Amino acid sequence: MTVRPQDGPWRSGDFRLLVAGQTVTQLGTDVTGLAFPLIAVLLLDATPWQLGALVAVQNGAFLLVGVPAGVWLDRRRLRPVLIVSDLVRCAALVTVTVAAALSWLTLPLLMATAAVMGVMRVLFDIGHQSYLPTVLGRRHLLEGNSAVETVRSSGQVAGPSLGGWLTQLAGATNTLLVDAASFLVSAACLARIRTREPAPRRTGRAGPVHEAREGLRLVLANPVLRAIAVTSALSNLLFAAATALLVLFLVDTAGFAPGTAGMLMSAAPAAALLGAATATRLARRFGSARIIWLSLAVTTPLNLLIPLTGPGWGAALFVAGIVGGGLGQVVYGITQVTYRQTVVPARFLCRVNASMRFLVMGAMPLGGLLGGALGDAVGVRTTLLVVGVGLVLAPVPLLLSPLGRARELDELAPRPEVERPPVTTTGARAGRHRRRPATTRPGGPRHPAPGGRRAARRTSTGS
Secondary structure (H helix, E strand, O other), X not given: OOOOOOOOHHHOHHHHHHXXXXXXXXXXXXXXXXXXXXXXXXXXXXXHHHHHHHHHHHHOHHHHHHHHHHHHHHOOOHHHHHHHHHHHHHHHHHHHHHHXXXXXXXXXXXXXXXXXXXXXXXXXXXXXXXXXHHHHOOOOHHHHHHHHHHHHHHHHHXXXXXXXXXXXXXXXXXXXXXXHHHHHHHHHHHHOOOOOOOOOOOOOOOOHHHHHHHHHHHHHHOHHHHHHHHHHHHHHHHHHHHHHHHHHHHHHHOOOOHHHHHHHHXXXXXXXXXXXXXXXXXXXXXXOOHHHHHHHHHHHHHHHHHHHOOOHHHHHHHHHHHHHHHXXXXXXXXXXXXXXXXXXXXXXXXXXXXXXXXXXXXXXXXXXXXXXXXXXXHOHHHHHHHHHHHHHHOOHHHHHOHHHHOOOHHHOOOOOOOXXXXXXXXXXXXXXXXXXXXXXXXXXXXXXXXXXXXXXXXHHHHO
């Protein structure tokens, strides 16, 4: 069995393999996210409606299969599932490339492949998030989650540009072969992990619907998880509403050229990298529980700078709002996931992670519709101002929960029950009282054991 690190997660070879696998998987996922629409446009002459349907298929798996996937994963060892999900994605991408080479590629086949890729991503993301505590233990989860978030943010920065460059150099379908190779590398890294994963506990005869409800009940019954779900869903709703309007705001309202607008929008992934790099230090400085709400309370007011953006130096207001608000969201995301991994029992973790993702990501499509409706009704700049005010209020549920009174996550973790040794007695007193045995003689008076009552009291305190 692998010895877990004593001085940080990076001393663990298994953790390095896990992060290496996540790195190439995330990069492949982001490249594929751009390559599929390019294939649809360049090879299949897709219409705007068909492109929208393709994007919906790519991103809709969490809403459709997220909760059932959590139930299914809780019944299995996670490392084999992660490996198989990588291999299936590799095979799916090779299928598209071969079909294109034989002129058999159609839009329905491309969408079916996108659906398979989406389902495998759901299994990998939920499983990976739930497998991390097995590799690291609970002591180094914050550092581990920071590393994983750094990987995810780096993929968001490098993936689209790499996908566009590879498509221009090698062609859209050949780019998928590079993605397929990345998933093979990820599977190989995961296969080399040696940490023993405990067998999942049997769940009895309860059906999947009951187990899915059980995971959802765990989220709603825990006051901290409930507050995190509300804050995260509200934040995603508002961010999606703003995202639907930002490009229109920069070009039509603020008057920036499209190229300048693209450069300003690229500040968001940089904020994610900054947040991932500083999350661990901030948690140590301010407290691993306190930083969950403090990261939002301090940074969300910066979102109010975005609707004040204008030409010239007014662009700095947009960058400050995007970077500051994004940094706080990433720190919040890392630390609240660490809380979830710390307090939720391992046998429920996949279901809880899936339920949280369902509740949180389900708000994003509604946010896009809300942003468009408000933009038409009151104007784009006013809508962004309303979004900024809403983001300032989003941390309120966290402050009203036990998080508002705790500094460290250990103060919120459930205390394990200490098992007391069984008391063996005979005669009429059996099972009635737990007294310290006394030294007696048949028919004679009872005498206390050596040390008297004080010794007995000290022993009781120590148990």
